[in-house]
Amino acid sequence: MDQFNTRILCIRLGSSTHVIAVSSPDLACEFLKKQDEIFISRPDVLSDYLISDGYLTVAMAPFQEHWKKMKRIITRDILSSQIHKWLQPKRDIEADQLLRRIYKQIEKKDAIVDGGLISVRTVSQHFVANAMRNMIFGKRFFGQGMEDGGPGEEETEYVAAISTILKHLYTFCITDYFPWLRGKTDFDGHEKIMRTAIEILRKYQDPLVDDRIEMWNNGARKEKYDLLDVLINHENHKLTPEEIKAQIVELVIAAIDNPSHAVEWTIGEMIKEPMILKRAVKELDRVVGRQKLVEEQDIPQLNYIKACIKEAFRKPNVWADPLRFDPDRHIRDEGKQVVLSDNELRMVSFGTGKHRCPGRMLGTTMTTMLLARVVQGFEWEVPCNEGSIELVENYDDLCLSKPLLAIAKPRLPRYMYPEY
Numbered sequence: 129m130d131q132f133n134t135r136i137l138c139i140r141l142g143s144s145t146h147v148i149a150v151s152s153p154d155l156a157c158e159f160l161k162k163q164d165e166i167f168i169s170r171p172d173v174l175s176d177y178l179i180s181d182g183y184l185t186v187a188m189a190p191f192q193e194h195w196k197k198m199k200r201i202i203t204r205d206i207l208s209s210q211i212h213k214w215l216q217p218k219r220d221i222e223a224d225q226l227l228r229r230i231y232k233q234i235e236k237k238d239a240i241v242d243g244g245l246i247s248v249r250t251v252s253q254h255f256v257a258n259a260m261r262n263m264i265f266g267k268r269f270f271g272q273g274m275e276d277g278g279p280g281e282e283e284t285e286y287v288a289a290i291s292t293i294l295k296h297l298y299t300f301c302i303t304d305y306f307p308w309l310r311g312k313t314d315f316d317g318h319e320k321i322m323r324t325a326i327e328i329l330r331k332y333q334d335p336l337v338d339d340r341i342e343m344w345n346n347g348a349r350k351e352k353y354d355l356l357d358v359l360i361n362h363e364n365h366k367l368t369p370e371e372i373k374a375q376i377v378e379l380v381i382a383a384i385d386n387p388s389h390a391v392e393w394t395i396g397e398m399i400k401e402p403m404i405l406k407r408a409v410k411e412l413d414r415v416v417g418r419q420k421l422v423e424e425q426d427i428p429q430l431n432y433i434k435a436c437i438k439e440a441f442r443k444p445n446v447w448a449d450p451l452r453f454d455p456d457r458h459i460r461d462e463g464k465q466v467v468l469s470d471n472e473l474r475m476v477s478f479g480t481g482k483h484r485c486p487g488r489m490l491g492t493t494m495t496t497m498l499l500a501r502v503v504q505g506f507e508w509e510v511p512c513n514e515g516s517i518e519l520v521e522n523y524d525d526l527c528l529s530k531p532l533l534a535i536a537k538p539r540l541p542r543y544m545y546p547e548y
């Protein structure tokens with residue numbers, strides 16, 4: 129688009145597919161809000177079809193009655209503020225486990241004083257994945273997990289499969305443009321990769337869904353404890369087992385990578401700008417103190433922490449001096465809450481229009497808690513053998529091209545790191 133000096137471009141691919149690319153927020157809003165009746169249905173692509181098991185889910189279903197049903201269930205019931213509150217104890221467990229796990233990793237390397245090398249991506253992804261698993265299935269792990277609270281091989285395989293699915297969602301697949309070839313050929317291997325990754329998610333999830341349905345049918349389960357119970361017992365619109373299974377696949381794909389990648393970028397930027405990291409720590413010391421761990425109830429007062437996350441979502445062509453990491457640009461009015469969403473699309477956060485992310489509250493909570501806990505619990509530094517942190521975007525998505533490795537040193541007294 130730079131080459132043609134344009135903000136909107138239409139390309140014809142294959143026999144009948146027109147791809148329209150836009151690179152400015154106002155044009156994107158025109159498509160997603162003003163003309164949404166025309167553009168709301170997503171295109172028929174193989175990756176969507178496979179993930180949603182034939183368009184059963186809210187994000188992928190065409191704009192018809194089924195979409196309306198799923199949208200109502202997801203926004204009003206599954207991701208409502210009431211359910212969000214109900215599930216807080218499960219997220220609290222994971223926020224404690226996050227500190228415990230990083231502390232144990234440092235301790236294992238006998239590096240409490242000098243600090244230990246931590247993969248921010250791995251701890252962040254597993255924080256969100258474990259929290260989601262606990263909220264959906266009422267268990268932190270599919271397998272046994274590790275002794276230090278870390279993920280077992282089942283969890284590692286599961287999270288890797290989610291990353292593979294996201295990597296291939298909407299990437300170029302020849303049969304999307306020549307639909308008559310679908311099912312006859314898999315030239316680029318795209319279909320096999322997607323099917324294998326989806327099978328991995330389903331081999332862990334589906335038996336749990338079947339068992340739970342059976343428990344409700346035979347009376348072994350009488351009370352709701354998690355989102356799976358809510359999905360199974362939805363009264364107004366009964367969901368089929370296939371709809372429940374497909375919707376869970378979509379929820380975990382939508383929920384796990386976004387908060388962890390946002391925090392990975394943010395921590396990376398903060399390590400590069402120690403004064404910003406210091407200000408975030410100062411905010412935590414002022415709002416929470418050092419004798420208590422930051423809790424979800426503190427989030428409304430953590431404006432600087434949220435502004436740091438918001439800065440990691442920004443779009444370069446909208447802001448002045450865009451490459452400078454400057455959280456202050458989001459704190460204009462003293463006393464006004466910083467929110468991570470932006471309906472006008474000046475940043476890539478939760479989208480806008482009818483497909484706007486229904487997980488904004490949960491996404492904001494998990495992302496802010498993740499960043500707040502790791503900043504409160506640890507000092508972060510560049511690894512000794514590297515001169516600086518390199519923050520380079522992948523060429524085909526918005527993630528960091530390499531997982532962020534950084535040195536973490538405990539900054540609170542030992543007794544503040546949960547033992548269980």
Ligand code: HEM
Pocket residue numbers: 160186187188202207378379382383384386387390476477478479480482483484485486487488490491492495
């Ligand atoms: C930092 C965290 C998150 C970010 C940045 C984020 C961002 C987004 C974006 C940009 C979209 C697409 C909007 C579009 O297609 O126009 C989306 C859709 C969606 N998100 Fe999120 N999300 C986050 C967390 C979550 C969480 C925690 C959940 C649920 C558990 C969730 C569930 C969904 C669903 C179901 C959709 C599809 C909605 C639809 O197409 O109607 N998201 N999200």
